[in-house]
Amino acid sequence: MTLPRHEGLDAVLADPAGAVIGLDFDGTLSSIVPDPAAAHVHPEAPGVLADLAGRLGAVAIVTGRPPLTALALGATADGPSLEDVPGLVILGHYGLERWEDGRISAPPPPPGLDLVRARLPEIARSLDGVVVEDKDRAVAVHTRRAPDPAAALEALREPVAALAAEAGLAVEPGRMVLELRPPGMDKGKALSSFLAEREARSVMFVGDDLGDLAAFDAVDRAGIPGVRVCSGSAEVTALAERADVVVDGPDGVVAFLREVRAALD
Protein backbone atom coordinates (compact mmCIF):
# COMPACT_ATOMS: atom_id res chain seq x y z
CA MET A 1 0.00 0.00 0.00
CA THR A 2 1.03 3.61 -0.49
CA LEU A 3 0.84 5.90 2.52
CA PRO A 4 -1.79 8.61 2.15
CA ARG A 5 -0.80 12.24 2.60
CA HIS A 6 -2.12 13.53 5.91
CA GLU A 7 -0.84 16.31 8.13
CA GLY A 8 -0.77 14.12 11.26
CA LEU A 9 0.97 11.25 9.52
CA ASP A 10 3.48 13.65 7.95
CA ALA A 11 4.28 14.96 11.45
CA VAL A 12 4.87 11.42 12.74
CA LEU A 13 7.23 10.72 9.84
CA ALA A 14 9.05 14.06 10.09
CA ASP A 15 9.80 13.76 13.82
CA PRO A 16 9.48 10.08 14.80
CA ALA A 17 11.25 10.58 18.13
CA GLY A 18 8.38 12.82 19.19
CA ALA A 19 5.66 10.45 17.99
CA VAL A 20 3.50 8.16 20.10
CA ILE A 21 1.59 5.31 18.44
CA GLY A 22 -1.34 3.79 20.32
CA LEU A 23 -2.96 0.61 19.09
CA ASP A 24 -5.99 -1.39 20.09
CA PHE A 25 -5.57 -5.19 20.35
CA ASP A 26 -8.68 -7.19 19.29
CA GLY A 27 -9.73 -6.43 15.73
CA THR A 28 -6.62 -4.30 15.17
CA LEU A 29 -3.54 -6.36 16.04
CA SER A 30 -5.54 -9.59 16.28
CA SER A 31 -8.29 -10.91 14.01
CA ILE A 32 -11.75 -11.31 15.48
CA VAL A 33 -12.45 -14.98 16.24
CA PRO A 34 -15.51 -16.63 17.85
CA ASP A 35 -13.78 -17.57 21.11
CA PRO A 36 -12.10 -14.63 22.94
CA ALA A 37 -9.59 -17.03 24.52
CA ALA A 38 -8.52 -18.27 21.08
CA ALA A 39 -7.52 -14.85 19.74
CA HIS A 40 -3.86 -14.36 18.85
CA VAL A 41 -1.76 -11.51 17.62
CA HIS A 42 -1.18 -11.16 13.88
CA PRO A 43 2.06 -13.13 13.46
CA GLU A 44 3.86 -10.19 11.81
CA ALA A 45 2.60 -7.47 14.15
CA PRO A 46 5.14 -7.82 16.98
CA GLY A 47 8.05 -7.72 14.49
CA VAL A 48 6.92 -4.53 12.80
CA LEU A 49 6.05 -2.93 16.15
CA ALA A 50 9.49 -3.87 17.47
CA ASP A 51 11.04 -2.17 14.45
CA LEU A 52 8.92 0.92 14.91
CA ALA A 53 9.53 1.09 18.65
CA GLY A 54 13.23 1.62 18.02
CA ARG A 55 12.45 4.70 15.96
CA LEU A 56 9.42 6.27 17.61
CA GLY A 57 8.95 8.06 20.91
CA ALA A 58 6.72 5.30 22.27
CA VAL A 59 4.42 2.43 21.31
CA ALA A 60 1.45 1.66 23.55
CA ILE A 61 -1.31 -0.93 23.28
CA VAL A 62 -4.54 0.51 24.66
CA THR A 63 -6.99 -2.34 25.14
CA GLY A 64 -10.02 -3.63 27.00
CA ARG A 65 -8.05 -6.79 27.74
CA PRO A 66 -6.03 -7.19 30.93
CA PRO A 67 -2.40 -6.44 29.97
CA LEU A 68 -1.22 -9.94 30.85
CA THR A 69 -3.89 -11.44 28.59
CA ALA A 70 -2.80 -9.18 25.72
CA LEU A 71 0.78 -10.30 26.33
CA ALA A 72 -0.21 -13.99 26.41
CA LEU A 73 -2.23 -13.63 23.19
CA GLY A 74 0.66 -11.59 21.79
CA ALA A 75 3.07 -14.52 21.83
CA THR A 76 4.08 -15.99 18.47
CA ALA A 77 5.61 -19.39 17.74
CA ASP A 78 8.40 -18.33 15.40
CA GLY A 79 9.07 -14.62 15.48
CA PRO A 80 9.14 -11.90 18.11
CA SER A 81 6.21 -11.64 20.52
CA LEU A 82 4.60 -8.49 21.90
CA GLU A 83 6.76 -8.91 24.99
CA ASP A 84 9.81 -8.37 22.75
CA VAL A 85 8.71 -4.92 21.57
CA PRO A 86 11.24 -2.55 23.19
CA GLY A 87 9.72 -0.12 25.66
CA LEU A 88 6.16 -1.35 24.98
CA VAL A 89 3.54 -0.06 27.40
CA ILE A 90 0.18 -1.83 27.68
CA LEU A 91 -2.70 0.25 29.01
CA GLY A 92 -5.17 -2.54 29.71
CA HIS A 93 -8.73 -2.52 31.04
CA TYR A 94 -9.27 0.72 29.07
CA GLY A 95 -6.33 2.30 30.89
CA LEU A 96 -6.98 1.12 34.45
CA GLU A 97 -4.20 -1.43 34.51
CA ARG A 98 -0.73 -0.63 33.16
CA TRP A 99 2.05 -3.01 32.19
CA GLU A 100 5.55 -1.74 31.58
CA ASP A 101 8.98 -3.35 32.00
CA GLY A 102 7.33 -6.52 33.30
CA ARG A 103 5.49 -4.69 36.07
CA ILE A 104 1.75 -4.19 36.53
CA SER A 105 0.15 -1.22 38.27
CA ALA A 106 -3.57 -0.97 38.92
CA PRO A 107 -6.12 0.25 41.45
CA PRO A 108 -8.07 -2.34 43.47
CA PRO A 109 -11.01 -3.99 41.65
CA PRO A 110 -14.39 -2.35 42.30
CA PRO A 111 -16.71 -4.09 44.84
CA GLY A 112 -19.67 -4.22 42.41
CA LEU A 113 -17.99 -7.01 40.45
CA ASP A 114 -19.13 -9.63 42.98
CA LEU A 115 -22.75 -8.82 42.21
CA VAL A 116 -22.05 -9.08 38.48
CA ARG A 117 -20.31 -12.43 38.93
CA ALA A 118 -23.34 -13.70 40.81
CA ARG A 119 -25.99 -12.47 38.37
CA LEU A 120 -24.53 -12.19 34.87
CA PRO A 121 -24.16 -15.95 34.21
CA GLU A 122 -27.87 -16.36 34.95
CA ILE A 123 -28.76 -13.62 32.43
CA ALA A 124 -26.39 -15.18 29.86
CA ARG A 125 -27.91 -18.65 30.33
CA SER A 126 -31.27 -17.36 29.12
CA LEU A 127 -29.85 -17.07 25.57
CA ASP A 128 -28.25 -19.83 23.46
CA GLY A 129 -24.54 -19.50 22.76
CA VAL A 130 -24.01 -16.47 25.02
CA VAL A 131 -20.89 -16.72 27.18
CA VAL A 132 -19.39 -14.76 30.06
CA GLU A 133 -15.72 -13.71 30.11
CA ASP A 134 -14.36 -12.84 33.56
CA LYS A 135 -11.40 -10.47 33.29
CA ASP A 136 -10.80 -9.90 37.02
CA ARG A 137 -11.47 -6.14 36.91
CA ALA A 138 -14.39 -6.42 34.50
CA VAL A 139 -16.84 -9.04 33.26
CA ALA A 140 -17.98 -9.26 29.64
CA VAL A 141 -20.86 -11.11 28.02
CA HIS A 142 -20.29 -12.25 24.42
CA THR A 143 -22.91 -13.09 21.78
CA ARG A 144 -20.73 -13.95 18.76
CA ARG A 145 -21.48 -17.67 19.15
CA ALA A 146 -25.26 -17.19 19.52
CA PRO A 147 -27.45 -18.32 16.59
CA ASP A 148 -28.30 -14.63 15.96
CA PRO A 149 -25.46 -12.62 17.60
CA ALA A 150 -26.94 -9.17 16.92
CA ALA A 151 -30.38 -10.13 18.27
CA ALA A 152 -28.82 -11.67 21.37
CA LEU A 153 -26.83 -8.48 21.95
CA GLU A 154 -30.01 -6.39 21.70
CA ALA A 155 -31.81 -8.73 24.12
CA LEU A 156 -29.00 -8.31 26.65
CA ARG A 157 -28.78 -4.51 26.56
CA GLU A 158 -31.53 -3.78 29.05
CA PRO A 159 -30.79 -6.44 31.72
CA VAL A 160 -27.06 -5.73 31.48
CA ALA A 161 -27.62 -1.96 31.87
CA ALA A 162 -29.82 -2.59 34.92
CA LEU A 163 -27.23 -4.89 36.49
CA ALA A 164 -24.42 -2.41 35.80
CA ALA A 165 -26.41 0.40 37.43
CA GLU A 166 -27.04 -1.72 40.50
CA ALA A 167 -23.37 -2.70 40.70
CA GLY A 168 -22.06 0.85 40.14
CA LEU A 169 -20.29 -0.19 36.94
CA ALA A 170 -20.25 1.18 33.39
CA VAL A 171 -21.41 -0.74 30.32
CA GLU A 172 -18.87 -0.81 27.49
CA PRO A 173 -20.44 -1.98 24.22
CA GLY A 174 -18.23 -3.60 21.60
CA ARG A 175 -18.18 -6.12 18.78
CA MET A 176 -20.85 -8.63 19.87
CA VAL A 177 -19.95 -7.94 23.49
CA LEU A 178 -21.20 -5.92 26.44
CA GLU A 179 -18.69 -5.36 29.16
CA LEU A 180 -19.37 -4.31 32.76
CA ARG A 181 -16.36 -2.41 33.98
CA PRO A 182 -15.30 0.27 36.46
CA PRO A 183 -16.45 3.75 35.43
CA GLY A 184 -14.23 6.81 35.21
CA MET A 185 -11.62 5.59 32.74
CA ASP A 186 -11.67 5.13 28.98
CA LYS A 187 -9.19 4.78 26.16
CA GLY A 188 -9.31 8.54 25.56
CA LYS A 189 -8.27 9.41 29.10
CA ALA A 190 -5.63 6.68 29.02
CA LEU A 191 -4.17 7.96 25.75
CA SER A 192 -4.28 11.63 26.81
CA SER A 193 -2.36 10.90 30.03
CA PHE A 194 0.19 8.85 28.13
CA LEU A 195 0.73 11.60 25.55
CA ALA A 196 1.29 14.14 28.35
CA GLU A 197 3.64 11.79 30.22
CA ARG A 198 5.77 11.23 27.08
CA GLU A 199 5.55 14.89 25.97
CA ALA A 200 4.41 13.65 22.58
CA ARG A 201 4.76 16.00 19.61
CA SER A 202 2.52 13.90 17.36
CA VAL A 203 0.19 10.94 17.79
CA MET A 204 -1.26 8.07 15.79
CA PHE A 205 -4.02 5.84 17.11
CA VAL A 206 -5.19 2.65 15.42
CA GLY A 207 -8.45 0.97 16.44
CA ASP A 208 -11.49 -0.89 15.21
CA ASP A 209 -14.30 -0.74 17.77
CA LEU A 210 -16.62 1.62 19.60
CA GLY A 211 -14.32 1.78 22.65
CA ASP A 212 -11.67 3.29 20.37
CA LEU A 213 -13.82 6.34 19.60
CA ALA A 214 -12.70 7.89 22.90
CA ALA A 215 -9.08 7.48 21.76
CA PHE A 216 -9.93 9.20 18.46
CA ASP A 217 -11.43 12.04 20.56
CA ALA A 218 -8.15 12.19 22.50
CA VAL A 219 -6.20 12.50 19.24
CA ASP A 220 -8.51 15.36 18.22
CA ARG A 221 -8.07 17.29 21.46
CA ALA A 222 -4.35 16.54 22.00
CA GLY A 223 -3.23 19.89 20.59
CA ILE A 224 -0.53 18.18 18.51
CA PRO A 225 -0.72 16.77 14.98
CA GLY A 226 -2.51 13.45 14.96
CA VAL A 227 -3.75 10.72 12.68
CA ARG A 228 -6.67 8.37 13.35
CA VAL A 229 -6.45 4.99 11.66
CA CYS A 230 -9.35 2.53 11.46
CA SER A 231 -8.92 -1.21 11.14
CA GLY A 232 -12.04 -1.51 9.02
CA SER A 233 -14.72 -4.19 9.23
CA ALA A 234 -18.28 -4.65 8.04
CA GLU A 235 -19.28 -5.07 11.69
CA VAL A 236 -18.38 -1.56 12.94
CA THR A 237 -18.70 1.49 10.72
CA ALA A 238 -18.68 4.29 13.32
CA LEU A 239 -14.90 4.36 13.56
CA ALA A 240 -14.29 4.43 9.80
CA GLU A 241 -16.54 7.49 9.63
CA ARG A 242 -14.20 9.30 12.05
CA ALA A 243 -10.89 8.00 10.65
CA ASP A 244 -8.26 9.74 8.55
CA VAL A 245 -7.08 6.41 7.17
CA VAL A 246 -9.09 3.19 6.83
CA VAL A 247 -7.28 -0.11 6.26
CA ASP A 248 -8.63 -3.63 5.85
CA GLY A 249 -8.56 -5.29 9.28
CA PRO A 250 -5.41 -6.53 11.05
CA ASP A 251 -3.75 -7.52 7.72
CA GLY A 252 -4.26 -3.94 6.56
CA VAL A 253 -2.94 -2.59 9.87
CA VAL A 254 0.27 -4.61 9.56
CA ALA A 255 0.72 -3.52 5.93
CA PHE A 256 0.15 0.12 6.95
CA LEU A 257 2.64 -0.11 9.84
CA ARG A 258 5.19 -1.63 7.45
CA GLU A 259 4.80 1.35 5.15
CA VAL A 260 5.20 3.75 8.07
CA ARG A 261 8.33 1.87 9.09
CA ALA A 262 9.72 1.96 5.53
CA ALA A 263 9.01 5.69 5.25
CA LEU A 264 11.20 6.31 8.31
CA ASP A 265 14.36 5.09 6.53
Ligand SMILES: O=P(O)(O)OC[C@H]1O[C@H](O[C@H]2O[C@H](CO)[C@@H](O)[C@H](O)[C@H]2O)[C@H](O)[C@@H](O)[C@@H]1O
Ligand atom coordinates in the same frame (compact mmCIF):
# COMPACT_ATOMS: atom_id res chain seq x y z
O1 LIG B 1 -9.95 -3.06 23.33
P1 LIG B 1 -9.79 -4.32 22.55
O2 LIG B 1 -8.39 -4.81 22.52
O3 LIG B 1 -10.39 -4.25 21.17
O4 LIG B 1 -10.65 -5.40 23.35
C1 LIG B 1 -12.07 -5.32 23.30
C2 LIG B 1 -12.70 -6.67 23.63
O5 LIG B 1 -12.07 -7.62 22.78
C3 LIG B 1 -12.34 -8.99 22.98
O6 LIG B 1 -13.57 -9.31 22.35
C4 LIG B 1 -13.52 -9.14 20.95
O7 LIG B 1 -12.59 -10.05 20.38
C5 LIG B 1 -12.94 -11.46 20.55
C6 LIG B 1 -11.80 -12.29 19.94
O8 LIG B 1 -11.60 -11.99 18.61
C7 LIG B 1 -14.28 -11.72 19.87
O9 LIG B 1 -14.67 -13.08 20.08
C8 LIG B 1 -15.35 -10.80 20.46
O10 LIG B 1 -16.56 -10.95 19.74
C9 LIG B 1 -14.90 -9.33 20.37
O11 LIG B 1 -15.81 -8.49 21.05
C10 LIG B 1 -12.32 -9.39 24.44
O12 LIG B 1 -12.80 -10.70 24.60
C11 LIG B 1 -13.02 -8.41 25.33
O13 LIG B 1 -12.79 -8.74 26.68
C12 LIG B 1 -12.45 -7.03 25.06
O14 LIG B 1 -13.07 -6.09 25.91
